[in-house]
Amino acid sequence: MEKVSIIIPFYNCQYIDKAIESALSQTYQNKEIIVIDDGSSKYIDKINPYLKSIKFIQKRNGGTASALNTGIQHATGEYFTWLSSDDLYKPEKISRQIQFMRDIGANVSYSPYILVNSQGEQLQQIDKYYQNKIKLLKAALRFCPVNGCTVMIKMNVFCQIGLFDETLRYANDYDMWCRILLNYDIYYLDEALVFYRKHEEMGTIKHKKEIISETKQVKNRYNKQLRKYISKLKKQSH
Numbered sequence: 001m002e003k004v005s006i007i008i009p010f011y012n013c014q015y016i017d018k019a020i021e022s023a024l025s026q027t028y029q030n031k032e033i034i035v036i037d038d039g040s041s042k043y044i045d046k047i048n049p050y051l052k053s054i055k056f057i058q059k060r061n062g063g064t065a066s067a068l069n070t071g072i073q074h075a076t077g078e079y080f081t082w083l084s085s086d087d088l089y090k091p092e093k094i095s096r097q098i099q100f101m102r103d104i105g106a107n108v109s110y111s112p113y114i115l116v117n118s119q120g121e122q123l124q125q126i127d128k129y130y131q132n133k134i135k136l137l138k139a140a141l142r143f144c145p146v147n148g149c150t151v152m153i154k155m156n157v158f159c160q161i162g163l164f165d166e167t168l169r170y171a172n173d174y175d176m177w178c179r180i181l182l183n184y185d186i187y188y189l190d191e192a193l194v195f196y197r198k199h200e201e202m203g204t205i206k207h208k209k210e211i212i213s214e215t216k217q218v219k220n221r222y223n224k225q226l227r228k229y230i231s232k233l234k235k236q237s238h
Helices: 016-024 063-073 093-103 134-142 156-161 172-181 207-238
Strands: 003-012 031-038 055-059 079-082 108-110 111-115 121-127 152-154 186-188 194-197
Touching: 003 016, 003 063, 003 093, 016 031, 016 194, 055 063, 063 172, 079 093, 093 108, 093 152, 093 186, 134 172, 134 207, 152 156, 156 172, 172 186, 172 207
Parallel strands: 003 031, 003 079, 031 055, 108 186, 111 194
Antiparallel strands: 079 152, 108 152, 111 121
16 A cells, blocks of 8 residues: 655644644545645644644745645655645545546546635535646646646656746646646546635735736746647647
8 A cells, every 4th residue: 555645835824733634534544744834933833733643844934835845855655645734635535536546547636626615614616627638738828727735646756857846936836737747647536525725814815916927937938838749649639
């Protein structure tokens, strides 16, 4: 049974205890939970009850990408998953996803997710299914097509394409999925296994302008490569 490393970047988030509990509650047994404190000044006490059950690493503030990279560098698992400190996994998230990947021989997979409010009340399910790789690549030309907390990645993928880009504070996930798409197939598990929390303190609301700016930067970075790959796949399909 392969080990799965669940990486939780943490920065002044009041929901951190709930995220850790959802990771600890996974039905999949061979897992490690690595919480990376990215220079927090608040809510650190919420982590204290779990210190015997997790790896806890504190570092200077460097952003989500640097926290994820620190977690990956300290991980001992064969698989990587990312859990934001304000989100939650369903108890069967890891077991369902790793079995799905084993069955089809996937290196990378993602899934839909359930949007919840600040109180954890379910709002709606968000499906991001693309019928084939060309449609997924076309989506990546316009926006970030994958929610990071739904992803599971074999660790050896990072050996080929590198870690998260720490120069991107907010669009590092988009950059990562573009790099992965240019080198691997990303498979879709059609089952919502993540609760994505929408609240006033979330980064996508507080840093909207910066996200728009960095998203344009990533689009420009991969536009030619993605279009060239789409053209190649279209020729192969004829």
